[in-house]
Amino acid sequence: MTKNRKGTLFVLSGPSGAGKGTIRARVFEALDGLSYSVSCTTRAPRDGERDGVDYRFVTPEDFAAHIAAGDFLEWADVHRHRYGTLKSDVEKVLNEGKDMFLEIDVQGALQVKKKMPEAVTLFVVPPSIEVLEKRLRGRHTEGEAELRLRLRNAVEEMKQRDRYDFVVVNDSLDEAVDRVCRFVEQRRQAL
Numbered sequence: 001m002t003k004n005r006k007g008t009l010f011v012l013s014g015p016s017g018a019g020k021g022t023i024r025a026r027v028f029e030a031l032d033g034l035s036y037s038v039s040c041t042t043r044a045p046r047d048g049e050r051d052g053v054d055y056r057f058v059t060p061e062d063f064a065a066h067i068a069a070g071d072f073l074e075w076a077d078v079h080r081h082r083y084g085t086l087k088s089d090v091e092k093v094l095n096e097g098k099d100m101f102l103e104i105d106v107q108g109a110l111q112v113k114k115k116m117p118e119a120v121t122l123f124v125v126p127p128s129i130e131v132l133e134k135r136l137r138g139r140h141t142e143g144e145a146e147l148r149l150r151l152r153n154a155v156e157e158m159k160q161r162d163r164y165d166f167v168v169v170n171d172s173l174d175e176a177v178d179r180v181c182r183f184v185e186q187r188r189q190a191l
């Protein structure tokens, strides 16, 4: 539905492997009218990932050119790669009165909240670091060194959870999805 007001920006964040992508996909199945911002990244595509759908896969030079041009709403160095959200994508969707989800790391989420205090931030917490490790290993997307780095970073990222508007523990997936859906619906109805 198109509205006269601007859309709401929901920022889903949390450590790698916490379940952001899994929860986001389920929330998009359950709720209507949500758009997703496809980030730019310098990391290589994983098997099955599609350019322009999962990410915009760009060279380090192209990423640097976007930074220089001021194209990013936020960007960060995450686990030795660069990731960023294009300002133009977000502005277009919000100006159409549609609600949008970003799925980004903690540094990026805090940058967005600083620039756009009206953005709604959500933090996905794994039940424990042990469970996070098991899930990351089960995903089979990272080598050992990359996986260790992501787990080390997770410990630091978890310390920022109190800076978010909403925190959800992703133990039972169904329950986590239900809680996020209810929170998003409440925030949409409050406007």
Ligand SMILES: Nc1ncnc2c1ncn2[C@@H]1O[C@H](COP(=O)(O)OP(=O)(O)OP(=O)(O)O)[C@@H](O)[C@H]1O
Pocket (backbone or CB within 6 Å): 014, 015, 016, 017, 018, 019, 020, 021, 022, 023, 135, 136, 138, 139, 170, 171, 172, 173, 174
């Ligand atoms: N509640 C859950 N119970 C069991 N497995 C889960 C649960 N939530 C997610 N997973 C699994 O954990 C793995 C990590 O989830 P996912 O890829 O969604 O994490 P992510 O936070 O998006 O990671 P990244 O930030 O690296 O993109 C996936 O294999 C997913 O299927």
Ligand SMILES: Nc1nc2c(ncn2[C@@H]2O[C@H](COP(=O)(O)O)[C@@H](O)[C@H]2O)c(=O)[nH]1
Pocket (backbone or CB within 6 Å): 014, 015, 016, 020, 039, 040, 043, 074, 075, 076, 078, 079, 083, 084, 085, 103, 104, 105, 106, 107, 108, 109
């Ligand atoms: N600051 C940003 N972080 C982003 C963005 N897009 C994704 N991410 C986060 O990076 C890590 C690693 O992602 P992966 O796909 O390599 O597993 C994860 O936490 C993502 O949420 C972005 O545009 N900006």
